[in-house]
Amino acid sequence: MLYNEPSPLETRVLSRRFGKPNSASIDTYLADDGYKAFLKASKMKPEEIIEEVKASNLRGRGGAGFPTGMKWSFVPRNSPKPKYIVVNADESEPGTCKDRLLMEYDPHQLIEGILIAGLSVDAHAGYIYVRGEYRYLIEILDKALAEAYQKGWLGKNIQGTGFDFELYTHTGAGAYECGEESALLESLEGKRGVPRIRPPFPAVVGAFQCPTILNNVETYCAVPAIIRDGGKAFADLGVPKAGGTKLTCLTGHINKPGVYELPLGFPVLKLIEEVGGGIRNGKKLKAFIPGGSSCPILTAAECEGATMDYDSMASRKSMLGSGGVVVMDEDTCMVKAALRIMRFYAHESCGWCIPCREGTAWLRKLLTRFHQGMGTRTDIDLIGDVSRNMLGRTFCPLGDAAALPTISIVEKFRQEFEDHLDGKPCPFEHARHMVTV
Amino acid sequence: MTLSPQLEAKFNKLLESYPPGRQRSAMIPMLLYGQDEIGSVTDDLIEEVAGRIGVTALQVNEVLSYYSMLHRKPMGKYHIQVCTNISCLLHDGDKLYEHACKKLGIGHKEATADGQFSLEEVECMGACSWAPAIQVNYDFHHFVTPEQLDRLLDGLKKNAV
Numbered sequence: 001m002l003y004n005e006p007s008p009l010e011t012r013v014l015s016r017r018f019g020k021p022n023s024a025s026i027d028t029y030l031a032d033d034g035y036k037a038f039l040k041a042s043k044m045k046p047e048e049i050i051e052e053v054k055a056s057n058l059r060g061r062g063g064a065g066f067p068t069g070m071k072w073s074f075v076p077r078n079s080p081k082p083k084y085i086v087v088n089a090d091e092s093e094p095g096t097c098k099d100r101l102l103m104e105y106d107p108h109q110l111i112e113g114i115l116i117a118g119l120s121v122d123a124h125a126g127y128i129y130v131r132g133e134y135r136y137l138i139e140i141l142d143k144a145l146a147e148a149y150q151k152g153w154l155g156k157n158i159q160g161t162g163f164d165f166e167l168y169t170h171t172g173a174g175a176y177e178c179g180e181e182s183a184l185l186e187s188l189e190g191k192r193g194v195p196r197i198r199p200p201f202p203a204v205v206g207a208f209q210c211p212t213i214l215n216n217v218e219t220y221c222a223v224p225a226i227i228r229d230g231g232k233a234f235a236d237l238g239v240p241k242a243g244g245t246k247l248t249c250l251t252g253h254i255n256k257p258g259v260y261e262l263p264l265g266f267p268v269l270k271l272i273e274e275v276g277g278g279i280r281n282g283k284k285l286k287a288f289i290p291g292g293s294s295c296p297i298l299t300a301a302e303c304e305g306a307t308m309d310y311d312s313m314a315s316r317k318s319m320l321g322s323g324g325v326v327v328m329d330e331d332t333c334m335v336k337a338a339l340r341i342m343r344f345y346a347h348e349s350c351g352w353c354i355p356c357r358e359g360t361a362w363l364r365k366l367l368t369r370f371h372q373g374m375g376t377r378t379d380i381d382l383i384g385d386v387s388r389n390m391l392g393r394t395f396c397p398l399g400d401a402a403a404l405p406t407i408s409i410v411e412k413f414r415q416e417f418e419d420h421l422d423g424k425p426c427p428f429e430h431a432r433h434m435v436t437v
Numbered sequence: 438m439t440l441s442p443q444l445e446a447k448f449n450k451l452l453e454s455y456p457p458g459r460q461r462s463a464m465i466p467m468l469l470y471g472q473d474e475i476g477s478v479t480d481d482l483i484e485e486v487a488g489r490i491g492v493t494a495l496q497v498n499e500v501l502s503y504y505s506m507l508h509r510k511p512m513g514k515y516h517i518q519v520c521t522n523i524s525c526l527l528h529d530g531d532k533l534y535e536h537a538c539k540k541l542g543i544g545h546k547e548a549t550a551d552g553q554f555s556l557e558e559v560e561c562m563g564a565c566s567w568a569p570a571i572q573v574n575y576d577f578h579h580f581v582t583p584e585q586l587d588r589l590l591d592g593l594k595k596n597a598v
Contacts (some may be wrong), residue, residue, distance in 0.1 A: 003567060003579075082456070094522045094561040125456075132469055132506045133562050135575040168454045170462070173469045174506030176560065190461035190490065192503040208456055251524035251565040258566050293523050293561075324565060326523055340526050344560050350503070 003101065004258025007275045011237060011245050014221045015261040018105045024140055026147040029108035035153055037224035041116045042161040044227075046077060049120040053223065055231030057243030062088055062179070062216030063292060063322040064397075065242075065310050074203035075121040075211045084207040085117045085126035086188065086214040090172055090179040092131055093292035094344060095324025098247035098259050099217035103130075103137045106221070107144035111154070111167065113220030116227055117213050118165050125166045127207065129184055132173040141169050176348035180396045181214050183350065194352040195396035218247055218323075238264030242309045246320070252327035253280045268298075268306040272327060283329035287413075291321020293341045294401030296408035318408070333428035334413040335420050338406055339367040345402035356399035359390040363406060373423045380417045384410050438481040444474050448489060460490045464500060468507055477511040505559075513548045513555030515593050517541070518572040521558055524565035533569050534558050536583040540590060553594065 002019040006012070017023045017032060029035070041049050054069030075083060087110070091099040102110060114126050130138050145167055148154040156164050170188060172178050178187045182196035185207055206212020222244055226234045235243035242264040248271065250257050255277030262271070272278065272285065279285055285300040290308065296318040298306065306312050313320045328337065346360035366383050369375055387403035387410075394400070410417060419427050440448065447470050451463040464486060471482045478501055480494075487494045501507045519534040538544055541554050548555035564570030567579030571586070578589065 091563050092561060095524050095565050096561075097563045097565045097567070100563050131563070132504075133572065133575070136577075170454070171466045171469055173465050173504035175504055187465065188462055189459065190464035190492075190500065192500055208459055249566050251568060252527045257568070289523075324524075326527070326565075328527065332527065337523060337526070340521070340523055344522055347560060 004256065004260075007256075007260050009266075009270075009275050010261050011263045012261050013225050013234075013237065013245050014102065014109070014218065014247065015105070015259075017109070018101060023105045024107055024144060026108055026144065026151055026153070029106070030151075033228070034108055034224075035112055035159075037227035038112050038115045038119075038153075039159065039161070041119050041227050042159075042163060044119075046120045046122065049116060049227070052231040053120070053226060056222070056226040056234040057231075057238065057241060058219065058222050058226060058234065059242055059310065060216055061218035061222070061246065061323070063093060063294065063319070065320060068215060068219055071203060071215070072117065072120050072213055074201065075213060076204060077121050079211050081210040082125065082208075083121050083123035084210055084212045085114050085121075085123045086185070086202075086207050086212055087114060087126065087128040087217060087220060088179060088181065088184055088214060089128050089130040089134070089137070089217050090184060091134070091217070091322075092176040092179045093294060093322045093324055094341070095249060095251050095289060095292045095326045096322040097249050097251075098323055100134065100137065101259055102217050102221050102247070103134075104140060107141050108148065108153075109221050109224055110141075110217060111144060111148055113223035114167060115153075115158070115163075115165055116223050117215070117220060119163060121211070121213060123213065124164050126168070127188060128167070128169045129178070129188055130169055130171055131178075132171050135171070138169050138171055145169070175350075176344075177350045177396070177398060180398065183396060184214070185212070192350070194350050195398075197395055216322075239307070239309050239311075241311060242320075246308065246323050248275075248308065248323045248325055250276045250325050250327065252325075253283065253329040253332070254278075254327045255280055262308065264309045265312070266308045268303045268308060271308060271325070272303075276327070279327065279329050281329075283331060285327065286330045286332055287328040287334065287337075289324070289326035289328075289405070290318055292324040293326070293344065293405060294397070295319045295321040296404045297412065299412050331428055333371075333426055334409055334416045335367065335371050336426070336428070338409040339364070339371050341405055342367050342402065345398065349398060349402070353394035353396075353399060355390045355393040356402065359386055359399065360402050362386055363402070370417065370420055371426065373420060373425065375417070375420055377418075377421060380410060380414065383417075438485050440471075440485070441474060444470060452489065461492055464490055464492070464497060465504060465507075468497070468501055468504075472507060477508050508546075510546075511548070511552070512546075512557075514553050516555045516557065516572075516574055517590075518557045518559040518562065520560070520562050520564065520568070520570050522561040522565075524561070525568040525570060528568040530569035533571070533581060533583060533586060537571075537586060537590075540587060554590070
């Protein structure tokens with residue numbers, strides 16, 4: 001059963017098998033031309049695989065949007081060290097629930113993408129780092145791995161190609177920070193998930209101090225289609241500089257919440273009105289988060305003419321991010337939204353870098369005070385000031401991820417902060433309750 | 438300590454899953470799977486894991502305090518986790534959490550006296566399009582209303598008796 005009805009506006013490439021009977025089984029995957037892309041790739045030169053991925057204009061789907069083919073080309077293929085393929089399945093960005101479906105409905109598509117990545121850099125082992133809360137997915141993945149081993153799609157000399165590959169699942173245990181690539185690698189080594197200083201990047205010094213490809217689940221899942229149909233065909237689905245489709249999670253005040261696969265460059269207002277069926281209860285749009293709570297927020301006016309791709313969002317000083325769209329209607333209290341987002345970052349800051357550890361804690365206190373009606377006028381500027389002093393001063397992007405949306409909310413919805421001054425009750429809550437920290 | 442045959446097999450498989458000399462990688466999975474069986478991360482479990490991966494108990498302690506799913510105190514038989522992060526908040530996840538507090542008579546990371554239930558306000562669990570969402574142990578429940586939560590908790594109470 002599907003979590004939501006598909007939309008006729010979708011372009012289903014990665015999600016083409018969602019909802020089919022037994023879609024997670026290797027038999028149905030093979031019947032749907034599964035693993036043919038791996039066989040094709042096994043006859044290609046490694047550099048040809050990477051060129052095809054480059055031609056697809058595939059960019060990392062976890063949030064940062066780094067060009068995937070370029071990332072793979074940084075791995076020193078001739079290094080005497082073993083190389084690893086690591087999958088970031090630590091999906092934790094608030095608003096994001098897409099990798100779950102890719103693993104639940106089509107785990108073999110992920111395995112095939114991993115194998116092709118392995119061929120491209122001569123890696124023979126891989127780890128799927130799954131967030132601890134996704135235990136049922138580890139069970140689905142372990143079953144898929146067992147099937148693949150049994151049918152000769154993992155292990156020694158896969159299908160007579162001479163290529164060996166061992167693949168394992170690895171559980172996290174509750175930590176947003178472990179979705180950051182270098183913290184994930186620390187966690188995979190049995191340590192606290194604190195970020196590493198870069199360079200060196202994981203391509204050179206990654207898992208177990210060896211060269212590593214580390215990508216998001218959705219990124220690997222795009223690879224079989226790219227090899228099967230060619231990089232150009234995938235690129236042509238999207239817009240220049242951003243190829244293919246993106247799994248988009250519609251959340252918040254929307255009539256038809258759900259996960260939809262849409263071509264890059266899909267118009268924001270069409271996404272809300274036609275895919276999502278408009279704002280719930282006939283309300284007006286107030287704010288829009290394009291790809292997870294780390295992205296600067298857009299006002300309704302800024303959504304006019306905006307499209308879901310990297311450049312359009314960058315031109316509005318936001319990011320495409322992870323695909324976690326959060327839609328907020330006219331009755332949403334932006335102070336409360338800013339506070340809840342900051343509570344999250346304050347909870348998840350690993351404490352390694354002082355600007356992030358202290359900044360998120362102070363911002364949480366300031367915003368809590370504000371929401372309780374005890375803020376002062378100077379606090380409004382102080383929130384922006386503390387946020388700006390975190391930018392670029394941390395090992396990993398969590399500090400920026402906390403600061404950027406906060407700065408955008410204060411700048412764009414300053415009036416709402418002023419409306420909370422002088423002990424005035426929150427204009428959006430009839431019976432105000434105190435927010436606990 | 439004596440482990441169940443299932444946990445013993447799980448630990449052994451984990452120890453074989455990492456490159457030679459990298460057995461420490463198994464630490465976090467071992468602690469989580471161990472907690473699932475024992476109910477919490479006990480001193481014995483820490484010693485056991487430390488011994489198997491060749492580190493000190495102190496090194497295990499240092500790591501486990503980082504991860505929010507690892508608990509030193511036993512949680513309830515049914516650990517109710519209510520998400521109040523942004524997508525769930527927009528669907529009154531905060532009110533659902535308050536409802537759960539009242540219904541169970543406990544607060545954040547507390548357990549009922551009979552050990553049947555514990556409650557936790559959690560961060561995003563990856564169910565944002567189906568908000569508000571909760572997890573009971575590892576099971577997801579989507580689009581949860583206060584009435585549905587009541588029915589779910591009442592059903593679990595009956596199970597317990």
